[in-house]
Amino acid sequence: MEVLNEIRFTMPALSVNESAARAVVSSFLIQADPTVEELSDIRTAVSEAVTNAVVHGYRRSRGNIELTVKLLPGREVYIRIKDRGCGIEDVDKAMQPLFTTAPEEERSGLGFSVMESFMDRLSVKSAVGKGTTVVMRRRLGGDEG
DSSP, X not given: OOOSEEEEEEEESOGGGHHHHHHHHXXXXXXXXXXXXXXXXXXXXXXXXXXXXXXXXXXXXXXXXXXXXXXXXXXXEEEEEEEOSSOOSOHHHHTSTTOOSOGGGTXXXXXXXXXXXXXXXXXXXXXXXXXXXXXXXXXXXXXOO
């Protein structure tokens, strides 16, 4: 994969850092001249992925979230959000709309659905006891390049 530029950011898995993740992604992507809508969509998807890591990945523990953002040829954005938390037992089930592991906390279970709706591609890999990696891709400007 040819990479034009990239940034890596590691933060403690705290809910207050979700806004920091959005800010890092926004600042980095300004060089690609995204539209306001594209930037908003990507920020929302990043927010959902980081929130999932904080709320579900590190539910009963502390840890870090690793954020990697790459700008690829053709104005494609690659974003990876990785935690080393508890992992997801059944990724297919977890990705179903309205599924949540925390219904008592009034969670909507729409995190992965939101990510899918705002990005062109979404991949989720997870292993119980080892963590979860979410990779999202989005081409800016549609087919323009």
